[in-house]
Amino acid sequence: MRYLHHFWLCPFSRKIRVILGEKKLEFELVFEKFWQRREDFLKLNPAGQVPTLIEEKKLILPDSTSIAEYLEEVYPDPKLIGSNPKYRAEVRRLLAWFDLKFFEEVTKPILEEKVFKRFMAMGHPKTEIIRVAKKNISYHLEYISWLVERRNWLVGDDFSFADISAASHISCLDYLDDVPWEDFEIAKTWYVRVKSRPSFRPLLNDRILGLNAPKHYSNLDF
Amino acid sequence: MRYLHHFWLCPFSRKIRVILGEKKLEFELVFEKFWQRREDFLKLNPAGQVPTLIEEKKLILPDSTSIAEYLEEVYPDPKLIGSNPKYRAEVRRLLAWFDLKFFEEVTKPILEEKVFKRFMAMGHPKTEIIRVAKKNISYHLEYISWLVERRNWLVGDDFSFADISAASHISCLDYLDDVPWEDFEIAKTWYVRVKSRPSFRPLLNDRILGLNAPKHYSNLDF
Numbered sequence: 001m002r003y004l005h006h007f008w009l010c011p012f013s014r015k016i017r018v019i020l021g022e023k024k025l026e027f028e029l030v031f032e033k034f035w036q037r038r039e040d041f042l043k044l045n046p047a048g049q050v051p052t053l054i055e056e057k058k059l060i061l062p063d064s065t066s067i068a069e070y071l072e073e074v075y076p077d078p079k080l081i082g083s084n085p086k087y088r089a090e091v092r093r094l095l096a097w098f099d100l101k102f103f104e105e106v107t108k109p110i111l112e113e114k115v116f117k118r119f120m121a122m123g124h125p126k127t128e129i130i131r132v133a134k135k136n137i138s139y140h141l142e143y144i145s146w147l148v149e150r151r152n153w154l155v156g157d158d159f160s161f162a163d164i165s166a167a168s169h170i171s172c173l174d175y176l177d178d179v180p181w182e183d184f185e186i187a188k189t190w191y192v193r194v195k196s197r198p199s200f201r202p203l204l205n206d207r208i209l210g211l212n213a214p215k216h217y218s219n220l221d222f
Numbered sequence: 223m224r225y226l227h228h229f230w231l232c233p234f235s236r237k238i239r240v241i242l243g244e245k246k247l248e249f250e251l252v253f254e255k256f257w258q259r260r261e262d263f264l265k266l267n268p269a270g271q272v273p274t275l276i277e278e279k280k281l282i283l284p285d286s287t288s289i290a291e292y293l294e295e296v297y298p299d300p301k302l303i304g305s306n307p308k309y310r311a312e313v314r315r316l317l318a319w320f321d322l323k324f325f326e327e328v329t330k331p332i333l334e335e336k337v338f339k340r341f342m343a344m345g346h347p348k349t350e351i352i353r354v355a356k357k358n359i360s361y362h363l364e365y366i367s368w369l370v371e372r373r374n375w376l377v378g379d380d381f382s383f384a385d386i387s388a389a390s391h392i393s394c395l396d397y398l399d400d401v402p403w404e405d406f407e408i409a410k411t412w413y414v415r416v417k418s419r420p421s422f423r424p425l426l427n428d429r430i431l432g433l434n435a436p437k438h439y440s441n442l443d444f
Contacts, residue, residue, distance in 0.1 A: 046365075047318075047319060047323055059308060059311070061311055061315070062315055062318070063314065063315055063318035063319075063322075065287065065314065065318060066311055066314035066315050066317075066318055069291075069310070069311075069314055070307055070310070070311045070314075073307045073310070074307050085292055085295045085296050086281060088291070088292070088295070089281070089283055089288055089291075089292045092285065092287065092288035092291055092292075093283070093284055093285055093288050095288075096269075096284070096285035096287060096288055097269060097285075100285075101269055143268075
């Protein structure tokens with residue numbers, strides 16, 4: 001059996017869950033409080049980070065980008081990264097945009113202040129940090145709108161890693177009710193299309209003890 | 223002509239310079255003070271980051287991982303990422319190790335405190351941050367030693383993106399004389415082998431105005 005060590009509100013873990021779903025690959029989730037640096041987990045992945053995919057006993061894959069590239073190479077159906085180098089370069093550019101830039105400017109500060117500080121008992125969230133991150137999200141939603149006004153999906157005709165990455169980050173923030181959907185109708189339409197894919201359903205069914213999602217979180221018609 | 227927008231002590235820019243060198247692809251360097259967010263540069267790459275490769279007028283590639291994957295696909299000789307999915311997964315795992323983990327724990331704090339604060343006139347370096355980063359580098363050098371005791375290069379028989387990434391980060395720190403080579407003979411032997419490759423020579427010839435490299439920086443027999 002394939003095992004994915006993950007954390008519910010980790011956007012990178014979510015990305016791999018969706019990719020496995022799109023490629024119809026079976027797997028079991030292992031919930032990992034990665035900040036506890038569990039010894040057995042560090043033996044699997046010395047970086048101590050989720051997601052970590054146990055593809056087989058002797059093939060342990062850490063890092064969501066490496067996992068995604070591996071899955072695309074070994075299970076190319078359906079293609080999620082495009083069929084020529086230029087298209088793939090654009091998919092990877094947007095993947096980096098969301099996994100590095102969006103993460104640094106939006107997902108990370110909001111998750112750290114609102115979720116991890118609570119789990120790790122590290123004191124109260126800093127409202128100023130959350131305020132800046134919530135301001136940053138707007139220009140990213142504008143960028144998504146700009147892209148989907150010109151393209152069917154974020155990169156072009158095909159649903160790709162770029163859509164999966166963007167939607168994975170956004171879904172974490174949506175769980176915390178931190179996405180100003182009312183101001184971004186076009187981005188919202190794109191997100192509804194991602195949400196309605198069967199691969200995305202399991203994410204929408206996640207519920208975290210003591211942390212309630214807003215009503216619209218799993219609603220496709222919000 | 224191919225243009226690479228770069229910054230001297232950016233490890234990601236260095237990585238692409240070495241890859242272009244290994245693949246014997248000609249290019250011209252464009253020095254970019256990326257923190258000034260030059261308007262013409264933002265038009266090329268809205269993320270405003272180096273490296274950005276202008277492969278042709280209509281093909282602008284940002285993000286070092288995307289650039290590396292593109293170059294490997296279009297110019298596969300010599301192969302720098304391995305010839306099967308498992309090997310490539312290990313290359314990408316170590317690439318992420320150095321570009322994310324090592325960068326966060328070592329390169330970024332040291333460059334920010336010692337280099338960028340000076341360029342941006344942001345005050346004096348914080349010695350405590352530098353002290354922690356210099357402590358962190360030791361376990362990474364131990365990890366490199368552990369790997370090259372078991373393998374010819376970091377991943378296996380072949381020189382790969384993993385060696386290029388690790389050496390690019392380390393070369394920036396070495397320019398600042400922040401690598402405790404005396405305690406890590408095995409890692410040093412590996413680094414000398416990387417340094418002696420023709421693709422690495424241009425990096426060793428870089429000199430930054432007002433910031434002198436130590437004598438051993440460009441010396442192969444240090």
